[in-house]
Amino acid sequence: MTSKNSRQIALEALRLIQRRKAYADVALDFTLSRARQNNIILPESDRRLITELVYGCTRRQKTLQAVLQNFSQKPTTKLPPDLLIILQIGVYQLCFLDRIKPSAIVHTTVELAKENNLTGLSGFTNGIMRSILRAKEKEDILANISDPASFYSYPEWLIELWQKEFGQEAIANICNWFNQTPHLDLRVNLLHATRDQVLAAFTEAKIPAEPIPHLPDGIRVGQGAGDVSQLPKFKEGWWSVQDASAQLVTYLLDPQPNEIIIDACAAPGGKTTHISDRLKNTGKVYALDRLANRLKKVDQNTARLGITNVETLEIDAREFDAEKVIGSKCDRILLDVPCSGLGTLHRHADARWRQTPDEPYKLAKTQSEILECATQWVKPEGVIVYSTCTIHPAENEEVITQFLTNHPDWQIVPPSVDNPAAHFASDRGWVKVLPHEHDMDGFFMVKLQKS
Incomplete structure (x- = not known):
């Protein structure tokens, strides 16, 4: 499998996006699966390159x-859609990948244009790529981008939100953090092993x-570990x-043995299984989600x-009645509510382009409704933990x-x-993890109890 074919697969994925x-x-996943169906065997290095190009070009599209606009005599909006994606793949490699020879990047970009019925524009492709390469050899071409939203590649409303929330001095750190490849973190299942054994x-x-x-x-695993399902144990x-x-x-949440606990927005089950682990498989955990799949x-x-x-119980948390469905109130409730995911933008390359300024406020209404309902499920001395993977104050x-x-x-x-969460607690008592300060996903969580 040649790197040229790898770039073709990346192009096909970016077309869909x-x-x-x-x-x-x-x-x-679709394009890699189709390659397998076509009997194309991809070495791990090619799979990594495809993944890097697809996610990198998506994150960095702005x-x-x-x-491209700084070096093109034509408005980029007027370029054929395939050519624009091909140029993005080429420019991404020139600007953000240092393991590929620049001359090879220019050559493969031109060839990719030819192979996708753009032979008539191969000269234009060659010219713009060589112009960018020459400029890059003399100066930092990204430094010429004065607009922070374009420089870091985010919607303007997000940059403005973070400036207001964290201050101008934090913008570079938070933007760069979300533009990096995500960490692979593991949690040991104490029912079977210890951290030292893993x-x-x-x-x-x-x-x-x-x-x-x-x-x-x-446990934090080093970069490039490969397919998770093939890792040890x-x-x-x-x-x-x-x-x-x-x-x-x-x-x-601090679950205690033999307690009854509700995880109200449970799928895919990471926190559900952690609760069970802390309970040592005692008590009962009810995992709610409104979608059976x-x-x-x-x-x-x-x-x-x-x-x-x-x-597991297929039900919308806002329609759940604990005493009617499970026969009693519970000791503890986890509400890991649906949120904008603005604390995990690095894990979802296209999320920054899908969210809108209004969405967090719409979600806050749903979050408040779920929290209100949960007060009816818990015993008088019980607790509720409310959590999100966003750093938007409207949702937190x-x-x-x-x-x-x-x-x-x-x-x-x-x-x-x-408690491990104490290290991240604020004066108000809630816990707020800031990615650019703690090198972890952005999260908010708070423990609530009746006075």
């Missing part, structure tokens, strides 16, 4: 557009992995993939991990502040000093 509005991960298995396989600070069962259920921030949520993932995860105390602090105003008999319970 840019012209058919397909999700980036879905488009990538930056790539700005570079680390030893990775060491034996010569795969770099290290403990995550402040997380007793967390996956099939044996020794660990799950779960970002460090997401692991904090269950520690804040998402609950199948919960069932698959519990089966692989050897978990037996989880029952504002939801909780309004809830406490409406329910003066409820209060925030800060994590105890020995």
